[in-house]
Amino acid sequence: MKLPAIKRWTTGEHAGFTAVVHRELVRIFSRRIYLLMVLLLPLVSFAVLAAIFSTGTLRHLPIAVYDADNTDFSRRLVRLLDAAPTLHVVQRVTNLREGKALILSGGSYALVVMPKGLERDRFRGQGAQVTSFYNNQSMTAGSIVNRGIRDTLKVVSAELDQQSRQQRGETTTAAAAHAEPIIVESRALFNPYLNYLYFLAGALMPTMLQIFIIVVTVYAVGVEMKEGSAREWLDTAGGSPWRAVAGKLAPYTAGFLCVGLLMNSYLFLWLKLPLRGSVTLIAMATVLLVLSYQAVALLIVAATANLRISLSTAAIYAAPAFAFAGITFPVMAMPLSGKIWGGLLPLSYYLIILLDQGMRGAPVSVSLPALAAMCGFAIFIPILAVPRLRRLMVDERQWGKR
Amino acid sequence: MREFIRVWREEYRNIFSDKGVLMIFFGAIFFYSIFYPLPYANEVLKDAPLAVVDLDHSSLSRQLARMVDAHESTRVAAQATSQLEAEQLFFARKVHGILIIPHDFERTILRKEQSSVAVYSDASYFLLYQQVMTGVAVATGTLSAGIEIKRMQAGGFAEAQAKQLRDPLQLVAVALFNPSGGYASYVVPAVLVMILQQTLLIGIGMLSGTAREDREQTANTHPAQGHFFQQGEGSVYGTVIAHVLGKSAAYFSIYLFNAAYYFVVLPRLYNFPQRINPLDLALLVLPFLLAVIFLGLSLATLFRHREASMLALMFTSMPALFLAGFSWPKEAIPVWLRGVSYLLPSTTGTDGLLRINQMGASLQDVRFDVLVLWGLVALYFFMACFSIKRFTK
Numbered sequence: 007m008k009l010p011a012i013k014r015w016t017t018g019e020h021a022g023f024t025a026v027v028h029r030e031l032v033r034i035f036s037r038r039i040y041l042l043m044v045l046l047l048p049l050v051s052f053a054v055l056a057a058i059f060s061t062g063t064l065r066h067l068p069i070a071v072y073d074a075d076n077t078d079f080s081r082r083l084v085r086l087l088d089a090a091p092t093l094h095v096v097q098r099v100t101n102l103r104e105g106k107a108l109i110l111s112g113g114s115y116a117l118v119v120m121p122k123g124l125e126r127d128r129f130r131g132q133g134a135q136v137t138s139f140y141n142n143q144s145m146t147a148g149s150i151v152n153r154g155i156r157d158t159l160k161v162v163s164a165e166l167d168q169q170s171r172q173q174r175g176e177t178t179t180a181a182a183a184h185a186e187p188i189i190v191e192s193r194a195l196f197n198p199y200l201n202y203l204y205f206l207a208g209a210l211m212p213t214m215l216q217i218f219i220i221v222v223t224v225y226a227v228g229v230e231m232k233e234g235s236a237r238e239w240l241d242t243a244g245g246s247p248w249r250a251v252a253g254k255l256a257p258y259t260a261g262f263l264c265v266g267l268l269m270n271s272y273l274f275l276w277l278k279l280p281l282r283g284s285v286t287l288i289a290m291a292t293v294l295l296v297l298s299y300q301a302v303a304l305l306i307v308a309a310t311a312n313l314r315i316s317l318s319t320a321a322i323y324a325a326p327a328f329a330f331a332g333i334t335f336p337v338m339a340m341p342l343s344g345k346i347w348g349g350l351l352p353l354s355y356y357l358i359i360l361l362d363q364g365m366r367g368a369p370v371s372v373s374l375p376a377l378a379a380m381c382g383f384a385i386f387i388p389i390l391a392v393p394r395l396r397r398l399m400v401d402e403r404q405w406g407k408r
Numbered sequence: 409m410r411e412f413i414r415v416w417r418e419e420y421r422n423i424f425s426d427k428g429v430l431m432i433f434f435g436a437i438f439f440y441s442i443f444y445p446l447p448y449a450n451e452v453l454k455d456a457p458l459a460v461v462d463l464d465h466s467s468l469s470r471q472l473a474r475m476v477d478a479h480e481s482t483r484v485a486a487q488a489t490s491q492l493e494a495e496q497l498f499f500a501r502k503v504h505g506i507l508i509i510p511h512d513f514e515r516t517i518l519r520k521e522q523s524s525v526a527v528y529s530d531a532s533y534f535l536l537y538q539q540v541m542t543g544v545a546v547a548t549g550t551l552s553a554g555i556e557i558k559r560m561q562a563g564g565f566a567e568a569q570a571k572q573l574r575d576p577l578q579l580v581a582v583a584l585f586n587p588s589g590g591y592a593s594y595v596v597p598a599v600l601v602m603i604l605q606q607t608l609l610i611g612i613g614m615l616s617g618t619a620r621e622d623r624e625q626t627a628n629t630h631p632a633q634g635h636f637f638q639q640g641e642g643s644v645y646g647t648v649i650a651h652v653l654g655k656s657a658a659y660f661s662i663y664l665f666n667a668a669y670y671f672v673v674l675p676r677l678y679n680f681p682q683r684i685n686p687l688d689l690a691l692l693v694l695p696f697l698l699a700v701i702f703l704g705l706s707l708a709t710l711f712r713h714r715e716a717s718m719l720a721l722m723f724t725s726m727p728a729l730f731l732a733g734f735s736w737p738k739e740a741i742p743v744w745l746r747g748v749s750y751l752l753p754s755t756t757g758t759d760g761l762l763r764i765n766q767m768g769a770s771l772q773d774v775r776f777d778v779l780v781l782w783g784l785v786a787l788y789f790f791m792a793c794f795s796i797k798r799f800t801k
Contacts, residue, residue, distance in 0.1 A: 039716060047723045054727040054745070061740050068739065109584065110769040111776075112759065115737075128576060135578045142583035143681075143766050145594045147737040149538070152581055159579045166576040187517050187559075188472075188552040189524045190545060194531035195498075205534055206736065214726050221722055225715065314428045314614075317718050322439065325722060329447045335591050336453055336533055344447040365532045368499040 021244035026253025066094035070114040077125035092154040115151045116140035196365045209333040223303035228313035236399040247396035266292040282367025291359040298352040298383030304391040415654025432611045448592035456539035457485035458505035459494040466514035475547035482543025504530040505540030598734040601758045612704030613717020683768030695781035699753040702788030709795045732758040
């Protein structure tokens with residue numbers, strides 16, 4: 007590569023941190039792939055995720071009904087099911103097989119069966135029974151649909167119970183009191199409307215961000231060995247590996263902090279995720295997220311000394327992080343090996359802080375251990391990585407490997 | 409035809425002499441098959457910890473606490489003396505739910521009035537929320553029903569009659585396909601489809617990135633040999649098609665094994681609910697793999713360097729996974745985006761595969777997915793030919 011501007015820096019007394027920053031900026035703007043990676047792809051991926059979730063809450067999920075009774079009562083049930091906010095009766099099937107085929111082909115998430123004689127059983131007080139079959143392979147939709155059906159029928163059942171008590175001569179208030187000796191008043195803490203979007207988007211966006219950070223950093227550092235420009239890079243820094251690393255990574259750090267700011271603005275301002283705790287702490291955690299993943303990236307390049315293998319390692323480290331971070335499937339239910347692996351990911355700590363200080367509004371003290379863990383990543387890993395990286399920079403036998 | 413076989417063999421040589429590609433085609437496939445399901449090994453979350461604030465200290469309140477503890481989805485991890493103490497346990501993540509039993513709990517019930525308990529559950533973790541709510545609701549419901557049925561029996565009803573009276577409209581809810589609600593059975597099969605697609609795309613991109621790097625080097629030293637491939641006898645189109653098919657045959661034969669490992673062996677190994685019809689599965693996997701391979705060859709010429717394909721595809725994995733609609737239902741994805749998502753083989757591939765392999769659907773049930781996949785096969789075949797032809801001089 008011919009970069010005349012840099013030659014001037016390296017030979018002169020200007021060599022040092024600023025020179026490396028300048029050199030890096032020239033590299034970034036002279037190569038299509040950097041702009042693509044640092045700006046375009048992350049933004050497109052974020053935008054696609056944002057678009058996927060843009061409808062917000064889950065409503066009107068399709069279900070089918072098989073009304074074999076076809077009476078006033080069963081038709082009223084069908085209307086009530088359709089009126090439930092999470093449900094939408096898309097089809098009335100005429101037999102069970104048709105209903106099953108509809109679930110299998112993805113046309114509906116559940117089949118509600120009103121058997122023949124439903125209304126008669128209800129009048130005789132013989133325990134009328136409705137059956138629902140719901141698709142639990144699609145667990146998100148399946149459980150929402152199941153809850154919708156259950157809640158709808160519960161309301162009807164309670165209504166019928168009161169009616170029959172009144173018929174037996176109990177007064178309305180006494181009947182209500184007798185209906186259920188113990189009732190449960192439940193509160194969904196932090197996310198009262200059980201907004202699945204809050205829960206999912208708040209964890210997914212940072213997961214994407216950590217993939218960008220680690221991959222871009224590994225690439226930017228590793229490509230210096232692959233293309234044999236590492237010596238020149240070190241010379242530009244005046245021979246100090248710390249200045250070389252800091253100067254090289256600084257433009258990316260700034261870039262990712264902007265992406266991080268954008269991400270948090272999207273989450274808290276656009277999606278309106280609850281922000282009940284300390285904004286400062288979230289900001290600090292975001293800075294530490296960028297720094298700790300850059301640190302891990304350095305360690306990976308230093309350990310493998312090969313661009314392709316470092317990229318594969320980064321992929322293995324960061325791509326499945328969502329599963330190990332314990333948001334969808336809690337850490338407490340993981341086997342020990344899963345818990346340990348999750349503990350080695352800065353993302354796990356970041357998401358804890360984001361939840362604590364965002365949705366949960368926890369006291370600051372609760373988040374400090376997680377913050378300390380992230381500091382540990384950002385401080386100790388470079389101490390391990392940079393000396394070894396220096397050896398690679400001057401050892402020509404390590405270059406040009408692919 | 410001879411050209412086809414030559415390219416096929418040459419591509420085998422390229423694959424098996426490239427450590428990086430081997431690491432993706434075999435290493436990553438194997439590694440992820442162990443690593444990805446790891447956190448979900450226990451399938452379901454049991455014994456979600458909750459704190460009980462028992463202000464009543466009666467035998468009935470203690471019975472309720474015991475019943476909550478006994479339910480498989482919950483466990484009483486702490487007896488807190490005040491709401492404040494329970495709250496602290498909550499923020500420290502020692503417990504994920506709080507059950508408050510009021511001080512006149514038993515007395516109210518003995519007076520035949522209605523008593524209430526309060527449960528606070530952690531909705532910042534959905535699975536924990538569900539388990540806490542289920543445990544408390546079932547325990548309380550059982551206790552409550554017992555009390556009411558006794559009251560009715562005292563009022564002269566038979567037990568069976570009493571049961572019917574208190575719940576005049578019963579719901580029997582049957583969970584299909586994944587009856588225990590296992591989390592691995594829910595997530596892993598879908599992720600496996602995505603891993604197959606992404607590794608295949610990365611590998612193909614890597615091979616052509618290497619070819620291109622080599623070509624640029626050769627072009628510098630021996631300009632005459634700097635072509636993507638040497639043209640044999642016959643027409644240009646014949647050669648192009650032979651190339652696309654020859655390379656594809658190499659990838660396809662390898663990924664047929666990988667697909668068999670992912671869709672037949674692994675589900676057994678991990679005990680996922682599986683209702684397999686081998687022929688239907690094969691007829692879905694065929695267009696899926698072909699569509700991915702041709703897509704890979706179409707994209708390949710975009711990558712100038714070996715690593716570029718890997719970067720690009722790592723970034724797209726997450727959005728692609730959520731576009732597949734297994735986690736966030738497809739009905740909730742905006743229509744235009746759903747349209748665009750059909751350009752990815754993984755969208756219909758995941759849907760079809762889950763239906764055939766996990767739900768026991770027939771090919772007839774997933775005909776839409778199959779049709780879209782064959783459409784993609786045709787589209788990407790032409791694009792692959794076109795993009796390879798650009799390098800013929």
